Amino acid sequence: MIYSLCLILIGIGLYGILTKRNIVKIIIGFVIMEAGVHLLLILIGYRMQGEAPILQPGMKLSEFITRAVDPLPQALTLTSIVIGLGVLALMIAIAIRLYERYKTFDITEMRRLKG
Amino acid sequence: MNHLIPLFIAVPLGAAFFIPLVSRHVKWVPDVFGNLTMFSLAAMSFYTIGQSEVYHLGAWQTPIGIDLRLDGLSSLLLIAINVIGLAATLYSVAYMRIFTSKLRYYSLFLIMVTGMNGVVLTADLFNLYIFMEMAAIASYALVGFGCEHEELEASFKYLVLGSLATLFVLIGVALLYGMTGSLNMAQVATSMQSAAQAAQGTMAKPYIFALGLFICGFALKSALVPFHAWLPDAYQSAPAPISAMLSGVLTKTIGVYVLARLLFNVFGISQQLLLILQILGALSMVVGVLLAIGQWDMKRLFAYHSISQIGYVVLALGLGTPLGIIGGLYHLVNHSVFKSLLFLNAGAVEYSTGTRDLKRLGGLNQALPITGKTSLVASMSIAGIPPFNGFWSKLIIIIACVQAGYYWLAAWAVFVSLVTLASFLKVQKYAFLDAAKMALAKIQHTPFFMGLSMVVLAILCVVTSLAVLSGFDAPVLIAPAADVLIKGLITL
Numbered sequence: 297m298i299y300s301l302c303l304i305l306i307g308i309g310l311y312g313i314l315t316k317r318n319i320v321k322i323i324i325g326f327v328i329m330e331a332g333v334h335l336l337l338i339l340i341g342y343r344m345q346g347e348a349p350i351l352q353p354g355m356k357l358s359e360f361i362t363r364a365v366d367p368l369p370q371a372l373t374l375t376s377i378v379i380g381l382g383v384l385a386l387m388i389a390i391a392i393r394l395y396e397r398y399k400t401f402d403i404t405e406m407r408r409l410k411g
Numbered sequence: 412m413n414h415l416i417p418l419f420i421a422v423p424l425g426a427a428f429f430i431p432l433v434s435r436h437v438k439w440v441p442d443v444f445g446n447l448t449m450f451s452l453a454a455m456s457f458y459t460i461g462q463s464e465v466y467h468l469g470a471w472q473t474p475i476g477i478d479l480r481l482d483g484l485s486s487l488l489l490i491a492i493n494v495i496g497l498a499a500t501l502y503s504v505a506y507m508r509i510f511t512s513k514l515r516y517y518s519l520f521l522i523m524v525t526g527m528n529g530v531v532l533t534a535d536l537f538n539l540y541i542f543m544e545m546a547a548i549a550s551y552a553l554v555g556f557g558c559e560h561e562e563l564e565a566s567f568k569y570l571v572l573g574s575l576a577t578l579f580v581l582i583g584v585a586l587l588y589g590m591t592g593s594l595n596m597a598q599v600a601t602s603m604q605s606a607a608q609a610a611q612g613t614m615a616k617p618y619i620f621a622l623g624l625f626i627c628g629f630a631l632k633s634a635l636v637p638f639h640a641w642l643p644d645a646y647q648s649a650p651a652p653i654s655a656m657l658s659g660v661l662t663k664t665i666g667v668y669v670l671a672r673l674l675f676n677v678f679g680i681s682q683q684l685l686l687i688l689q690i691l692g693a694l695s696m697v698v699g700v701l702l703a704i705g706q707w708d709m710k711r712l713f714a715y716h717s718i719s720q721i722g723y724v725v726l727a728l729g730l731g732t733p734l735g736i737i738g739g740l741y742h743l744v745n746h747s748v749f750k751s752l753l754f755l756n757a758g759a760v761e762y763s764t765g766t767r768d769l770k771r772l773g774g775l776n777q778a779l780p781i782t783g784k785t786s787l788v789a790s791m792s793i794a795g796i797p798p799f800n801g802f803w804s805k806l807i808i809i810i811a812c813v814q815a816g817y818y819w820l821a822a823w824a825v826f827v828s829l830v831t832l833a834s835f836l837k838v839q840k841y842a843f844l845d846a847a848k849m850a851l852a853k854i855q856h857t858p859f860f861m862g863l864s865m866v867v868l869a870i871l872c873v874v875t876s877l878a879v880l881s882g883f884d885a886p887v888l889i890a891p892a893a894d895v896l897i898k899g900l901i902t903l
Binding site: 306310333336 | 537540541544548551552555558559560561563564565566567570571574575578581582585588589594643644647648
């Protein structure tokens with residue numbers, strides 16, 4: 297059930313990217329969609345009433361494995377957030393340059409390439 | 412363990428960070444270092460021929476560590492990437508003088524090469540995503556390198572669609588991890604197969620969803636027809652060597668190669684998947700070529716032809732027969748040679764005359780003899796005229812269509828090939844053969860390095876056609892690569 301919330305978030309982001317005309321809104325849509333994907337990744341490794349996957353002295357390994365959450369998706373999400381940051385920075389840089397050139401954020405007015 | 416394998420990722424990555432460090436004040440360093448790096452990579456890539464092994468990074472064994480996998484297919488792609496990359500960097504020595512910062516250019520270029528080498532070598536789904544994004548981010552920045560109206564517009568379009576594609580892929584990777592508990596391609600393939608056997612051969616729904624996401628994502632990256640909107644703009648606006656790299660190897664590596672690897676080696680090919688590939692390929696072939704014929708901008712025309720030729724590759728892979736796969740991979744290599752040559756030609760024409768508009772060009776055969784002759788070679792290759800490489804790969808694809816019983820697809824391929832010929836006759840006529848429409852005396856000569864890289868690629872157009880000497884069903888280098896796909900699911 298909780299997965300559907302992620303999918304709703306992804307859907308909102310996708311809607312923003314596909315229908316909005318303002319570049320800044322497209323970028324925001326992209327960020328929302330990315331957040332949805334990251335939440336989905338985290339959820340895959342999540343376990344109800346689980347505990348942090350850190351093995352401390354005095355814990356039994358077999359018992360620990362049954363209770364700890366899966367750490368791998370967390371590492372993946374962290375990596376993916378960093379990559380998302382890079383993409384976001386590039387998007388904003390290009391948006392600023394586009395604004396300098398066209399004096400607008402409206403993509404319908406940027407139509408030099410066609411055919 | 413073969414320690415050459417991680418070097419394909421480490422060397423360009425190290426050089427990409429080394430160049431900006433040392434070349435703040437010395438002007439020749441980026442050129443020399445960029446070319447040396449690409450030359451050593453191209454030389455190294457020939458050492459991978461015939462080898463196949465799994466390399467454990469940091470000597471961590473498979474379920475814990477990350478693997479790199481070298482086999483016939485990745486070796487073929489490595490050679491294509493690094494040889495075309497060398498031609499592009501040689502060309503950039505002279506061409507990139509018209510832009511501001513060579514240092515950043517070479518840095519981004521080498522990061523893009525790192526990403527592509529990583530994509531073809533990795534055996535891990537999440538690493539695949541990371542390397543893909545690395546190559547893609549560098550290419551977004553390189554497309555917008557000129558920072559003018561058109562470049563920025565094209566770059567933003569490419570950036571949004573490309574990032575959307577990577578998000579689709581990431582969701583797919585997440586689903587696969589959730590279902591199988593592993594990211595290693597071989598382990599994922601094995602556990603998916605056993606799950607399918609337990610369910611009497613039907614695939615569980617999350618797998619099908621992930622498969623759909625992968626197909627959408629990689630079709631966007633390789634610009635197959637319903638997903639091709641970004642490609643003509645990006646190729647038209649990028650600097651010429653970058654157009655050559657994007658069209659020659661990037662869309663193939665992070666699009667077609669990964670799609671083939673996942674469908675054939677991880678998911679396992681089925682009749683429905685083959686049908687999807689055939690439809691995507693046939694559509695791309697004809698839509699690309701029909702849109703190309705009306706173009707007057709040289710690079711935009713070549714860009715539409717890229718879509719059409721990638722269609723050939725995907726169609727041939729979609730036949731699913733051994734000969735079809737061989738034809739597809741052979742055409743992939745050939746296309747990366749002649750299409751990058753065509754983009755370099757377009758760049759040379761623009762460098763010398765200041766325009767790419769076919770209506771304003773003419774008579775360039777006298778003014779630019781090297782560009783004229785090499786573009787003739789490339790045009791004949793892409794149009795499929797013997798003895799150049801394009802003829803042989805198209806012939807194999809058409810024979811494979813007939814053998815598999817798809818007569819309509821064979822006729823379709825012949826038709827597209829004829830339209831391609833027509834549109835390249837148009838390029839030759841308007842740009843190189845017609846009477847000159849501008850003052851030829853004012854035209855700048857092609858610099859030495861640009862000429863050199865074009866001549867090298869033109870020779871390669873002939874050399875790659877020699878691969879058929881060992882038989883249609885077993886061309887050198889191509890057959891081991893095709894074997895990887897024919898054998899199906901990979902194992903540890």
